[in-house]
Amino acid sequence: MTFARQSGDPDEVFKAGRFREADRAYARILEKDPDNARANAQRGYIALLSNKFATAEKFLTKAVRLAPDDRFSKEQLADCFVRQDQLARAVPLLRAARVEAYAKQYESVTGTPYEVRGAQSTRIPFVALNPGPAIEASVNGAEPVTFGLDTGAPLAFTMETAEKAGLRAVATSKGRTSEEVLTIYHGVVESLRMGGIELRNVPVVWHDAEMPHPLGVEQPKGVIGTTIFYHFLTTMDFANQALVLRRKTEAQLRKFRAEAERAGAERLPLWLADTHLPHTLGSINGYGPRVVSLDTGVEGAAQVTADEKTAKRAGLTVDYERPVTLTAMDKSFPFVAPEVSLGRATSRNVYGIAIQDSALNNRVGFETIGNFSQEFFKAFTVTFDYVGMHLYIART
Template identity: 70%
Template sequence: MTFARSGDDPEELFKNGRFEDADRGYAKILEKDPDNARAHAQRGYIALLSNRFADAEKFLTKAVALAPDDRFSKEKLADVFVRQDQLARAVPLLRAAGIESYAKQYESVTGTPYEIRGPQSTRLPIDFRYPIPLADVSVNGAEPVPFTIDTGAPLAFSMETAEKAGVRAVATSRGRNGQEFFTLYHGVVDSFRMGDIEMRNVPVVWSDGEMPHPLGVPQPKGAFGTTLFYRFLTTIDFPNNALVLRRKTRAQLRRLRAEARRAGADRLPLWLAYTHFPCTLGSLNGHGPRVVSLDFGVEGATQVSTTQKMAEQAGVRLDLDRPASFDGQQTSYPFIAPKAGLGRAVARNVYGVANEGSLLDGPFRFDTLGNFSQEFFKAFTAAFDYLDMNLYVSSR
């Protein structure tokens, strides 16, 4: 199906993060061509970004039936089931997509996956002396130890933590961190306690490489992030040094919204991409709003990471005399932007880096303006509503 103007092209709309407009465009394609596999796949992926599971399952199932070699749609359909704790339904799809390590990991879960025990909510103190926020958690009933709070990470252990907990590897894969290649081990931990809430039968990964940490600072015992957080209503309250986890119920959502109203929070859309990366709308130097990712596990003082292309569009001046290596693969340049914001939450004189190539848009398959890190959020509270898919950002 062709369109009169490039602005009507759902592929271009999707690439630019205009998901609702793109979805309407793909729906028009299906009206004339009901067996268009690409349109089904894209409508399914757009639904998955907003956790609309029934629509995501319907469209992605059709896409896979029409295009059996579509590995990406198999991965996304598997994620539909993983996000609903239906791991057994995800296993054959992951296996068919060639992701054997996660297929073996999920089929090894016994009991209820991600089972939540304890009260309706819990509050954990956050330690911000470390560049990445830390909270004490307990693994298999042991004494609490510091883990980084990393919204761009799954549940991950250090090798020491995995060995002490007696977690058995059921599969391995290969990973890369900067210039370091490592073996990634996949297993299931019986118990993971965050404050007063315990999760049971939780998939976990660990590696023989070091976890991210600054020079001269001991590495943390692990990291926990969005693969756990999206099973709650999660608030990261930087001004008050607290992580609040609420059960994902309507009653708890009413409490979260009431707090957000009292704090004068801005409500923004929330999307979940690539299994565990939260995204919303943001702006850089007045350019936007456009889709941005939120990764609270970024090392150093960088508040916003973007690309040279996006920095140029935003009118940001790069310091070309100070190139640096990004992830050991591409060159980045620092900058100071007059402002960056998420709705009304605006930071001034923002320190950032602009990279030669893409950031995370490759696995996302849509462009992002950049990534906002924990350094941007230090003056704000971020409440992630994974029930209705909204992000609430306030300055107190």
């Protein structure tokens, strides 16, 4: 089953995840109408998805000038600066977009944000694989404790970890889990050490919600997510059960890419949206390739999560007799997909969850056909290259 390409409204082309095609369409609009706020905003957002920072800044800056009430573009321009560790430039934009907690958090950073010290690369062994990979890391020089790894999250601590580290909340905001609304505290941690690499002056959030963990096992002390991972060439090596962090130098990138080519790793596009949620191209039962999200922190045994519409288009049989409690807000039902894949990286007879009325796509503005979780990735080694914006994946 393939995705039929359609022409027409560039907003619809963008929504379908055909970003290059949409960008060309918006460019044609700007040739005739250079002050079209929507086209400028969309070209800037598309560039930001691929970490093309100069282009993103150019178009988003103009979009904000043309449409001062466009909060989304202000947030994306702020994110453009945050991803480059230019936190001070993000503060007024976040304040104008009424994202006050992050504005206060970023303006409280002293010293160089995300300053990297130590080794050029480090390999940190997994200390657990269930429900997802976990490593040991040290906060502010204390003894190492266990942290989960979650590509769909920022850096987050438990209340206990924040208190032991002596962190001071500079702001609060509201968030929610599948179970409850919670208060999120915002601050800055002086030091986070992972193996032979230390990060300093790192924005962090903490809360009192329970972290995912197996029954009878103490919960991890926090989660290390994509706001940390995109500062490195990051590999989750399930074959050898380790997290590998490499500095984003030309030498490290060149060496890794040569190794990936020799290993026959699949290279796929990588997009980053909603500040910390990576995306690539995937297929579900032959439906695709289309954009999928890569949130490895989704709880449960499902390898892939999709909305009900995607399940039907993919020809899947959804078991409506066995509802699944995935979140308090969504009705969810299981299915088994004969095949799901990221390029040539394929799993068969995959357990998945179909969500009714899912809000998966509301935050990013484009459609995804599903989310690939850590259960899928446990059969592979995966590397996130946030310089070249590629995902490398190989079966372990």
